Amino acid sequence: MRPTVHDVAGEAGVSLATVDRVLNRRSGVRAETVARVNAAIIRLGYVRDISAANLAKQRVYNLLFIVPEGSNSFMLGLEQELNQAKLYSILDRTHLDIRKVKTFDADALATALDGIDITQVSGVALVATESERVRGALARLREAGIPVVTLVSDVSDVYRDHYVGIDNIAAGRTAASLIGRFCGRRSGKVALVAGSMLVKDHAERRAAFGQAIAEAFPGLECLPVLEGRDDAAVTRTLLAELLDREHDVVGLYSIGAGNRGVIDVLMSRTEYREITVVAHELTDHSKQALRDGIFDAVINQDAGHEVRSAIRLLKARIDDTPVIANQEAIRIEIYIRDNLP
Amino acid sequence: MRPTVHDVAGEAGVSLATVDRVLNRRSGVRAETVARVNAAIIRLGYVRDISAANLAKQRVYNLLFIVPEGSNSFMLGLEQELNQAKLYSILDRTHLDIRKVKTFDADALATALDGIDITQVSGVALVATESERVRGALARLREAGIPVVTLVSDVSDVYRDHYVGIDNIAAGRTAASLIGRFCGRRSGKVALVAGSMLVKDHAERRAAFGQAIAEAFPGLECLPVLEGRDDAAVTRTLLAELLDREHDVVGLYSIGAGNRGVIDVLMSRTEYREITVVAHELTDHSKQALRDGIFDAVINQDAGHEVRSAIRLLKARIDDTPVIANQEAIRIEIYIRDNLP
DNA sequence: CTGAAAGCGCTTACAG
């Protein structure tokens, strides 16, 4: 049988309460007593039963998720995963609170962060837009002992405990390899469509993509980025105009989440079918585009995995328990028509 | 506050013991009393706290994993993941028992299954080799109320509760698309290397691959499968001989786990570098082959995910709790040099 | 067929 606090207390010759004080690193125990208890713990190989501890504590994890009130499919998907997680979270004494802030608006985010009631929240996850105010707000949270993880979009690593999302530089290189390889020996131009170059993940993907193309596929030339603001209508206009003007486009990299506009344009003329297209994020639209042969590959990050991972990471910080690094790594997933989930 | 058994007991006007009997569907309660308790449960929206229940029950999950005592890297990786999971499983009152049986030997597997002490084991996961004896053994286990999941390799679905692994037909089609697309406009022959066509997953991948190539890439022609028995030496000899004889091989699909032999041959002559290669399973060898440009893509199933998923699924069956379907779906992962984890 | 009491492994006031 696994040893319990009773065994430790017996072995150390102290009471349960003292064992508990030592286990939880509470003050007011003589150094010598602490040492005796710790020795007993090691001797017995005691490991605390966290479920029992949480039961006794009546611990409830109050986790706050701050996400952009976006209209794009990926963010909607993320929100849906959060609501899914919410259904099951009651079983784990976890309360998920979802707050939406204006997209790409650092001030709105900072205001939301500043408004957090430190006594009511045990952990925070946020889709970050970085700014001085945001950094300040995060620093205050962490000083108050509240764990913070960034989701999908990161800030400098001193301001959060963990980043849950993909490596966007590697993602950009991946897109480059796929387009380069799929284009085969063809040479020509590559169109780039992003949401906004002010967003760090889009900027990173774009830069890495350009570099990888230049390195490995000299026959391909990247055109200037179109910034569609993740808006279908804007993207549609810009891209239609571009493809009308440029007559040598063999590839297209859709960096952001404005896939609907891209799909509309690509479907508008049969000759566009020849263009090799790689986009981001698996949604109903992008899946259909893969099936229809409009998209050749989609690079995805699993929103469900990200939500569950953020929850696990926050709880692990709160309980001071270990995590399995591999389980928390968010993969750069590649989908083609044949391996859709 | 969430309602507890006390609240239910009060509401129904019965004792805790009776509430417990109803909750656990134990016999010896008058139908009318059962109805009263159930009504109270619904009225209060009561949800049982499983951690507390398990604490009271001193529940220990004894899970048995039966895996082939294989020498191939993927199975070794799986075993490593099992040992990883073992480290953390004590925290969850879970005991993992790993038993190894002779690879691809249905009788050895059946004997292991028949030898299970039903009173000591609460759930079984196995890498299946199907046979009449195996089916019989599984049926007996399930009649005894012991949940069974298959891992990586499946049996007919009436003999297990769940399959934890990839869709091998889709995997074969995925390989075909990748090779076809990467070969571009080149036409020629495609070499196929498998472990054994007697193994269902290899056979399924091969069939789906052949069909997809025939459908979509008429310029490519599949050569007869080499069966390397997942053995590096055998694979090396067979493949070297084949490539020496055939002078028009533009693609190679390594269906099984004998990647080392494949890599050796491909590195032996510079002209083999031109061959487009897709293999299965991410291991140290296959990762290096991707980095070196020997392999163009690797199709992977995440062994760590599979192990954790099998554990979650078995526990969910044991506790009769719901699972999140998306979390348990094993993806057909595509890796190229740029998105390696 | 039903209930009172003790216990699972931990924590928490309260007392000293």
Place this chain on the structure above:
DNA sequence: CTGAAAGCGCTTACAG
């Protein structure tokens, strides 16, 4: 600085 006792939300003999 330390301990005895009660309690977290369940389950389990035991008694009737």
